[in-house]
Amino acid sequence: MSVSLKSVIAFVAWVGRLLISALAGIGRVTIFAATTVSRAVRPPYYPARLLEQFMQIGWFSLPVVGMTAIFSGAALAQQTFTAGSRFNATSTVPAIVVLGIVRELGPVLVGLMVAGRVSSAMAAELGTMRVTEQLDALTTLRTDPYRYLIAPRLLAALIAIPLMVLIANAIGIFGGYFVAVYKLDFNAIGYLEVTRQYLTATDLQMAVVKSAFFGFFIALMGCYHGFRAQGGAAGVGRATTDAVVSAFILILLSNMIITLMAFG
């Protein structure tokens, strides 16, 4: 009896500790984001840094984003066709492809790919700057690291990710079209006509809203974990892992919440 009571108490304590540390983490991230925003509104501004980050996050991610989109669109068309042929419903291919890509696959896959590329790079770079005292050096050189390093990254990601998602959507739809027309013998004009019918402004807006959230989380997690890194090379490694994992979770969680709210 007393043994099981003890283990129950131990379990409750464990749950409590977990909850407290999770809440503390959310609090720290929130303070970090709020500090960045409040500092970023006052000069000096760093347009050159913003452009540099925009290139890093957006332009240099295009190849990987394009490949992800075209492969996913192609596979989606094939799977829809295979499943649909059992019910004589193969004509749904263009509709499923456009809805699937624009509403879910485009934003989520781009978000995850860019998180893997960008959150890790940010955490590694800022983490190295932390452990080599470059962040402290910035402060002693009259430069606010929030304005100089964090704000440009957050803003660039907030703009770049939605743009990339729109591009990825187009490429993904093309991937589905390619497979449908050249492998599954769909009529090209007919396929595009159905695609156009199912492509709505509301869905595109929703994709942009979703991906803006994803962009914010990607940069926030990369910066936050990099900023807090300590303990040399191993610490930078941990920060990088934490950044990618937490960005993934936030992307998938926020995607689910937004989808359930918007389409529920």
Next chain:
Amino acid sequence: MAGDAKIVLDGVKKAFGSNHVLDGVDLEIERGESMAIIGQSGSGKSVTLKCILGLVRPDAGAIRVDGEDISSMSTRDMERIRAKFGMLFQGSALFDSLPIWRNVTFALTQGRMLDARNMRKIAAENLERVGLGSEVLDLRPSELSGGMQKRVALARAIAPRPEIIFFDEPTTGLDPIRADVINDLIVELVDDLGVTALTITHDMASARKIAHRVAMLYRGKIIWTGPRDRLYDSGNPYVDQFVQGQAEGPIR
């Protein structure tokens, strides 16, 4: 007079968890004086420095710079005070993504890409002060040796002409000859620019060369302060053990 000192630490305490790193540090540094704090690794030297720089907030006590208490200052006021400081970091902490000349003039532009021609000129002038020629201007920090990086970091610290310069273990990682070159440079710069200097070090030769006065930090407190000439006959058993580097003694 106490009110006249450039930097005053008054009962500064700082703990990280249960580790009381600073346990009531009292220290006064006069205007134009060069002070060295010596002490073992982990005695709180770096934390003392970071408290004065405002990178770490003390739990208790006051830190006054030109009579203004910085321990409870707003971010904006702190930015104003920090403009008086220059700092030479132990590992140089140069920005490896920027060329040397942008590193040296970083504080002047606050990291913005302004006024390239003028900034290159200022960088060259400051590099000359630390004995480096203009051929390094366009190199990256990783292309320089440790000793040269230290000089660039020194040029970066003095470029905005701060009133106070902090030196964090300036000779660590350098061979004895290069270390002495850096010591000479520091003495020369402190004299020429008329700055107030605070060095933390466990290199006795460096402390004796750079500093007018030396303070010893032990277990979070300043246990001895005196002119550098008294360092080897302080009459304090802790200082004696430390400066002579003996394993046996009151410090365990």
